[in-house]
Amino acid sequence: MGGPRRLLLISNSTLHGGGYLGHCQQHIQSFLGQKVKRVLFIPYALHDRDAYARTAREKFESLGYGLDSIHESCDPVEAVRKSEAIFIGGGNTFRLLKALYDNSLIHEIRKRVLEDGIPYMGSSAGTNVATVSINTTNDMPIVYPPSLQALGLVPFNINPHYLDPDIKRTHMGETREERIRQYHEEPNTPPVLGLREGTMLLVEGDKATLQGVTGARLFLRGKKPTEHEPGTDFSFLLTDSNPLNP
Numbered sequence: 001m002g003g004p005r006r007l008l009l010i011s012n013s014t015l016h017g018g019g020y021l022g023h024c025q026q027h028i029q030s031f032l033g034q035k036v037k038r039v040l041f042i043p044y045a046l047h048d049r050d051a052y053a054r055t056a057r058e059k060f061e062s063l064g065y066g067l068d069s070i071h072e073s074c075d076p077v078e079a080v081r082k083s084e085a086i087f088i089g090g091g092n093t094f095r096l097l098k099a100l101y102d103n104s105l106i107h108e109i110r111k112r113v114l115e116d117g118i119p120y121m122g123s124s125a126g127t128n129v130a131t132v133s134i135n136t137t138n139d140m141p142i143v144y145p146p147s148l149q150a151l152g153l154v155p156f157n158i159n160p161h162y163l164d165p166d167i168k169r170t171h172m173g174e175t176r177e178e179r180i181r182q183y184h185e186e187p188n189t190p191p192v193l194g195l196r197e198g199t200m201l202l203v204e205g206d207k208a209t210l211q212g213v214t215g216a217r218l219f220l221r222g223k224k225p226t227e228h229e230p231g232t233d234f235s236f237l238l239t240d241s242n243p244l245n246p
Contacts, residue, residue, distance in 0.1 A: 007130060009158060011160040015197055092140070101145055132150065135157060137160075215230065
C-alpha cells in the first residue's frame with residue numbers, strides 16, 4: 001500500500017498571455033517534488049500524439065523532469081504499472097476516455113493512484129476523466145466510449161474552463177450554469193465544481209484545496225451555486241456521503 005492519493009487537477013493547459021502550463025509550473029514543481037524523476041504522459045485526448053508529446057516533454061524537461069509518452073510504449077498497461085507519476089493532458093474528453101478503455105487503463109490508473117499513491121496530474125480533459133464521469137465536459141462526443149464513467153479518483157465532477165454568463169452579449173444559448181443545472185435535474189448526480197481558467201484543485205489524501213489565480217463555482221444538486229476564492233478548503237467534497245448534496 002502506497003501513500004495517500006495526490007492529485008493536481010488543472011482547469012486549462014494554457015492561460016491567455018502565457019505558454020503551455022506556464023501559469024501552473026510552480027504548482028507542478030511543488031506537487032511532484034524532487035522524488036519524481038520521470039512522468040508518464042497520456043496524450044490520448046489529441047489526434048497528433050507525437051506533436052503533443054513533444055510539447056509536453058519540452059515543458060517537463062525545462063522543469064527538471066523526464067517524460068515518457070504512453071503512446072510510444074508497446075505495452076501501455078505495463079507503462080502505467082512502472083510509472084512514477086501520471087499526467088493526462090487536455091483535448092477531447094470523449095476521445096481520451098475511449099482510448100483509456102480501449103487500452104484497459106481505467107483499473108490500472110486507479111490502482112496506481114488510489115492504492116500505490118503515485119501523483120496524478122490532469123489538465124482540462126485530463127481533469128474531467130479524474131472524476132466520477134465525463135457528463136459535465138464541454139466537449140463534443142466525436143467518438144463513443146463504452147461508458148461515461150471515468151477514473152473516479154474523486155467522488156464528484158468538475159467542469160473545466162468554467163465560463164460565467166456575459167450579460168453584455170446577445171447570445172441566447174444555454175450558459176454553463178444552465179447546463180450543469182440540467183445535469184442536476186437527474187437523480188443521484190454528484191456535486192460539480194466549475195473551475196475557471198487559471199484555477200486548479202490540489203488533493204492530498206482527504207484534503208482538497210482550491211489553488212490558482214481565479215475562483216471556482218460550486219454546484220450542489222437542489223441548491224444555489226456558490227462562489228469560492230483560491231485557498232478554499234473543499235475537503236468535504238471528498239466524502240461519498242456528502243451531506244450538502246441531497
